[in-house]
Amino acid sequence: MCASSRGLGRACATSLAREGVALVLNGREPERLAKTADEIRAETGAPVSAVVADLNIQEQREELAAACPDADILVNNNAGPPPGRFEDWDHATWLAALEANLLAPAMMIRALLPGMKARGFGRIINITSAMVKTPMAPMALSTTARSGLTALCKSISKEAVAHNVTINNLLPERIDTDRQIQMANMVSKLQGVSFEEARAQQVASIAAGRLGLPGEFGDACAFLCSAQAGYISGQNLQLDGGSYDGLI
Secondary structure, eight states: OTTOSSHHHHHHHHHHHHTTOOEEEEESOHHHHHHHHHHHHHHHOOOEEEEEOOTTSHHHHHHHHHHSTTOSEEEEOOOOOOOOOGGGOOHHHHHHHHIIIIIHHHHHHHHHHHHHHHHTOEEEEEEOOGGGTSOOGGGHHHHHHHHHHHHHHHHHHHHHHTTTEEEEEEEESSBSSHHHHHHHHHHHHHHTOOHHHHHHHHHHTSTTSSOBOHHHHHHHHHHHTSGGGTTOOSOEEEESTTOOOSOO
């Protein structure tokens, strides 16, 4: 479970633990990671271990993969770059975005996919973004990197599924985590409105008239990781309260 000490990663970890999955959690902050592991263990009774690793560093990615070399499930997750303007993104900024949101998950897949194929079972989930289908200029760093990951995974999913290894992407939009608090604070500052008004804007942008619950997102992940979802692969599942306007 990459980047699973909080937010969407933690939600997915909790849902999987409720289904009896033995977890290896990951995060960069030892105290927060240990606390999350203790809480999930106490809540679900599932075996939970934790590995401190920065997913943006290849050597530490290798350490994480080595801690669970026979993984049946890989959930890729990592913090995305902040919103900004194309004119402000230099070469180093682009490389950092690609490292975090394309290369990090790609290298985790590369490390664990062969074992899954050899054992005849695997579930790979990438937490990407609704921006993959609906790009917006301020989020272009994230969109570009995550779209590359989407293309990569689609290209390898047909060969993998022949070995009962599925690869799918979850595309969140306005799931009520700390990220939405951060975005509301940013909008409040930029637009000169109150935090409550910024939160109301978030809700108004969703057709369902509410923000998504982390548990709803986690349960969708757990289903795609199940044996029952073995006929679903190479797909992008949007969790957006019915807000996407397109057909596909």
